[in-house]
Amino acid sequence: MTDPVRLSARTLGDSGPRVVFVHGLFGQGRNWTTIARQLAEDGHRVTLLDLPNHGHSPWTEQVDYLDMAGLVAAELTALGEPVTLVGHSMGGKVAMHVALRSPELLRALVVVDIAPVEYPETGGRSDDPDEEASPFAAFIAAMKAIDLDALATREEADAALRPAVPSTMVRSFLLQSLVRDGVGAGGGWRWRLNLDTLGRDLARLRGFPEPPAGAHYDGPVLWIAGANSHYVLDPDRPRMAELFPLVRLVRVKNAGHWVHSEQPEVFVETVRRFLQQVET
Structure with a gap:
């Protein structure tokens, strides 16, 4: 019998409420280290996951959102208590599926610069005729x-x-x-x-698999977007609100898709305030 796939994980902090970070395409858990250290100093236990085919995690035969969400859910189950799950880009889509399919594993959700929609292969996400194709x-x-x-x-x-x-x-x-x-x-x-x-x-990663019929996550959701990014647009908001009724959108000035790298101080402070709200 094949052993189940386990994701590579690293945890900072010895006690406190749990926060779990999931990176985007081409990333790895270590990308969040600086932010994780700050949250650990605040009194959190922060786990950084490597998704399959990235970092130190195993490679798989296909890249699929539902497969990745299942593997993340297994890691959260092993932690033994609800977490605040933070996901950027591809990791944000994974995190949304975890919330929609295993809501009992989450205290709250943070989605960073991504929407529950399918993205076009070439441009088309803004009114800018010079918008570049997906790189x-x-x-x-x-x-x-x-x-x-x-x-x-x-x-x-x-x-x-x-x-x-x-x-x-x-x-x-x-x-x-x-x-x-x-x-x-x-x-x-x-x-x-x-x-x-x-x-x-x-092409599969540009999409967003249809959630189970009637699925929605009723916990608190922070939606952080770069003000200069085309990944979160006003037409995306109704679908996000349908799936996540308690969502709150924060747009960060002078930031694009990598909002946590471009404006790290603002990003950390925004997440800190959210954690204070959901952990009281």
């Missing part, structure tokens, strides 16, 4: 194009990604998943990302 396929192609056997330094990888990934912040984010095993001539580079499977199933 994720180009990111995967650029990462796969790097000859890891010939790669000498991380700086070379950064330079190779620059044409497809002009943002220094995003390149640094992607390169966190490029690791070297060993040192010297015998040390080889590899991606902790399952790029082949992620690339093949990218």
Whole structure:
């Protein structure tokens, strides 16, 4: 019998209410470390999960929201008490499905810059005619194009990604998943990302599987969006309110899709205030 898949997890803090973070596409739990430390200092136990095909978690044969939600739900069950679940982008969609299918596992939900909708492959999320197409396929192609056997330094990888990934912040984010095993001539580079499977199933990740008939999550929900992002638009609000009746939307100025990296102080303070409300 095959052993069940367990996600890689790391917890900061020894006591207090539990908060669990789920990263987005190409990310890993460690992306949340700075924020997690601040919340742990506030008296929380903060768990950082690596989703399948990312970080230190196992690779799977397909990338599917319901599969990922089931694996996250299993980890939350093992914690033994309700948590505040925070998810960004792809992780936000996973978190929403956990809330809709296993609401007893959550005290509250934080959804970061994503909506329960299907996203188009090319633009179309704003009135801006110059809006760029979704860059994720180009990111995967650029990462796969790097000859890891010939790669000498991380700086070379950064330079190779620059044409497809002009943002220094995003390149640094992607390169966190490029690791070297060993040192010297015998040390080889590899991606902790399952790029082949992620690339093949990218269209599936743009969608949002239909929740069970009549499903809704009645707990408190904080919806954080970057004011400059096209991932959360006004037409998305009715569907969000239908699934999450107690949702409250906060738009963060001078931030795009990676709102927690672009405006970390505002993001942390917003989450702190929400936690104070739901934990009293």
